Amino acid sequence: MWATFAFTAENGSGISVVIPTYNEYDNVELLFKELAKSIPKYVEYEVVIVDDNSPDGTWRRAIELLTEGTTVVRRINLKGLSTAVIDGIVFSLKEYVAVMDADLQHPPKYIELFLKKAVEEGADVVIGSRYMKGGGVEGWSKARLLASKAAGLIAKLFLPSIRRLSDPMSGFFLVKKQLVINNKERLNPQGFKVLLEILERCNPQKVIEVPYIFRSRVFGKSKLGSKVIIAYIIHILKLSGWRPFKFIAVGIAGTFVNLCTLLTFRYVMPLLYSELFILGSAIAIELSILFNFFLHEVWTFKDRRFGSLIHRLLLFHISSAISATAQYISAVSIKYGLSWSPLLAQFIGILIGFPVNYIFSELGIWRK
Ligand SMILES: Nc1nc2c(ncn2[C@@H]2O[C@H](COP(=O)(O)OP(=O)(O)O)[C@@H](O)[C@H]2O)c(=O)[nH]1
Ligand SMILES: [Mg+2]
Numbered sequence: 001m002w003a004t005f006a007f008t009a010e011n012g013s014g015i016s017v018v019i020p021t022y023n024e025y026d027n028v029e030l031l032f033k034e035l036a037k038s039i040p041k042y043v044e045y046e047v048v049i050v051d052d053n054s055p056d057g058t059w060r061r062a063i064e065l066l067t068e069g070t071t072v073v074r075r076i077n078l079k080g081l082s083t084a085v086i087d088g089i090v091f092s093l094k095e096y097v098a099v100m101d102a103d104l105q106h107p108p109k110y111i112e113l114f115l116k117k118a119v120e121e122g123a124d125v126v127i128g129s130r131y132m133k134g135g136g137v138e139g140w141s142k143a144r145l146l147a148s149k150a151a152g153l154i155a156k157l158f159l160p161s162i163r164r165l166s167d168p169m170s171g172f173f174l175v176k177k178q179l180v181i182n183n184k185e186r187l188n189p190q191g192f193k194v195l196l197e198i199l200e201r202c203n204p205q206k207v208i209e210v211p212y213i214f215r216s217r218v219f220g221k222s223k224l225g226s227k228v229i230i231a232y233i234i235h236i237l238k239l240s241g242w243r244p245f246k247f248i249a250v251g252i253a254g255t256f257v258n259l260c261t262l263l264t265f266r267y268v269m270p271l272l273y274s275e276l277f278i279l280g281s282a283i284a285i286e287l288s289i290l291f292n293f294f295l296h297e298v299w300t301f302k303d304r305r306f307g308s309l310i311h312r313l314l315l316f317h318i319s320s321a322i323s324a325t326a327q328y329i330s331a332v333s334i335k336y337g338l339s340w341s342p343l344l345a346q347f348i349g350i351l352i353g354f355p356v357n358y359i360f361s362e363l364g365i366w367r368k
Contacts (some may be wrong), residue, residue: 014044015115016177017098017108018088020081021049024102025056026219033100038108043115048073048091049102050084082189082197089180098174103217106172109210114174117208124179124204127165127195128172128212135167138337139216151232155196157359158240160368162199166209169193179204188238190225191231200239227240246300247358250292258288289320297364301366312365319360
């Protein structure tokens with residue numbers, strides 16, 4: 001039990017430092033030196049390098065420099081940052097695991113602080129945050145910073161459990177080994193953002209953040225490319241249970257309900273399709289809103305039905321009205337302002353109205 005556990009030299013509270021590497025040959029020596037220098041003697045630690053058989057021989061370099069308390073895992077047939085981190089955690093022997101990059105962008109001096117915070121505050125996860133007060137990034141272009149922040153916003157929109165965190169995509173963090181081991185079957189690590197996977201699937205009870213400055217890379221280059229970005233979006237969608245696609249599917253079904261209602265009027269109650277079209281159209285709209293609402297309740301957001309149903313139903317009507325207005329304004333201005341074809345204008349209007357409704361639903365109506 002952590003509560004009876006005090007952070008002192010005597011009881012040998014320990015930490016494993018898991019470091020995934022791929023083509024980091026030039027960084028290994030400096031990394032080992034910095035680790036030895038930055039972690040105080042009274043902290044019992046081990047280092048677990050997980051290398052995916054780097055063509056530059058990073059694993060060989062690590063073995064050459066091997067000292068007691070360091071393990072080098074060389075994975076021959078596997079590749080990927082997230083799975084490397086999870087494998088590293090499995091290989092770890094200590095109660096806590098710190099995860100950091102090999103390129104020294106994550107200053108090892110924070111490891112002691114992470115551990116201290118975890119023990120003192122009983123946290124399952126301690127995140128090194130670049131985006132809270134006191135944190136920052138060195139040497140990033142405006143574009144890279146913007147891309148990182150945008151990626152964070154997307155994750156927060158789709159994944160409510162991380163919304164209150166400033167840097168849930170950090171690669172520098174501490175986690176209790178047991179939290180990951182207990183939930184290993186639920187993990188499906190992929191891409192670069194293993195912390196997101198842990199936060200979403202391991203259900204940590206207490207997560208705290210500590211600011212740090214992300215340093216520039218000295219040797220080697222970043223492996224973050226366009227493939228990583230696409231993998232990231234797919235990862236977020238998977239973690240969200242494909243919710244945005246469910247939302248779209250319901251929207252399409254609702255449009256059919258609307259049109260079918262009108263068609264029914266045409267043959268069964270022609271008045272509602274001619275002189276009283278104003279009423280017929282209103283009924284069709286209302287039916288489609290009700291249809292969408294109940295499908296969202298039992299499918300899209302079935303895990304997030306909190307508070308009163310009437311309240312949610314009312315909010316959904318307001319949200320639908322706002323998104324219909326956004327759709328109307330954009331379609332009309334595209335049609336008259338740009339003289340585009342009405343069909344195309346209407347289609348773009350729908351593309352604009354949809355996210356409005358989605359954002360209201362995610363952040364307001366079915367929020368966690
Ligand atoms: N084992 C393993 N490590 C990787 C892989 N991709 C990246 N890494 C390591 O993960 C860390 C972060 O990668 P990096 O390219 O620096 O990403 P950036 O900091 O976001 O630019 C570094 O230590 C890399 O060597 C991989 O496929 N397998
Ligand atoms: Mg890096």
